[in-house]
């Protein structure tokens with residue numbers, strides 16, 4: 001049987017070139033063999049591009065037409081009655097900005113940032129995602145160092161706590177908010193009832209994410225036990241100190257407050273809320289301490305939510 005080309009790589013390439021030209025000029029004359037070859041090649045190129053670029057896909061974001069140089073535009077969801085920002089990473093980032101005294105402007109909305117997540121910032125006409133990387137960037141850009149008094153060992157402990165709350169405890173919060181108490185979300189988000197139909201699809205996606213992370217594979221009791229150990233570890237480490245690393249707040253306090261504030265003010269009735277507010281009263285006092293020091297406009301923000309307008 002004739003292949004229609006010489007059985008060598010060069011012959012195959014030449015045949016492919018001819019086929020592509022044929023496809024572009026007069027596709028009706030394409031033989032079935034040429035069609036299969038062009039189709040298979042397109043699939044192969046697509047697969048290679050997908051696997052090379054998949055990990056670095058950037059979400060397209062809409063930037064402001066005008067900006068003030070050096071100003072931070074903070075993209076995060078708007079306040080709700082319960083809390084000024086219904087994402088722990090948003091609470092973290094804004095608390096850090098307030099701790100570091102960096103001026104910023106809210107860009108309230110739910111549009112995802114360049115990494116497909118919220119919060120994110122715009123700075124000098126560029127979008128940047130991930131609260132941790134944003135902190136590092138702003139530290140460099142603004143000459144800020146909330147950790148300057150810490151030793152290398154202290155910094156290592158801070159990093160470990162930050163990663164524990166963000167990569168582990170956080171998922172307990174997600175499970176509690178999105179799976180366990182899904183029916184309370186409408187009230188929490190202050191959304192019209194029909195939007196909940198759309199949000200229902202997110203529940204399935206979150207279940208898959210929890211499974212992929214691994215935490216979603218535990219029984220409810222095991223999962224709760226794991227998260228409780230995290231919270232008790234923070235409580236034991238904090239002890240009677242005002243802030244995690246001592247007398248003054250450092251970066252880890254922004255990260256831990258980000259997560260705990262959601263538990264204290266936006267998970268009422270859950271086991272998380274009981275642990276932080278009843279079983280570990282020093283965590284509640286800690287959250288109130290940071291709220292009082294950096295969020296004097298808390299009531300103003302949470303009272304002026306959409307529901308009231």
Ligand SMILES: N[C@@H](CCC(=O)N[C@@H](CS)C(=O)NCC(=O)O)C(=O)O
Pocket residue numbers: 087088089116117118119129130131132
């Ligand atoms: N590492 C990121 C995590 C941000 C994050 O997970 N944000 C959640 C909201 S709490 C999100 O955008 N989730 C949407 C998604 O994963 O599709 C950070 O520190 O900013």
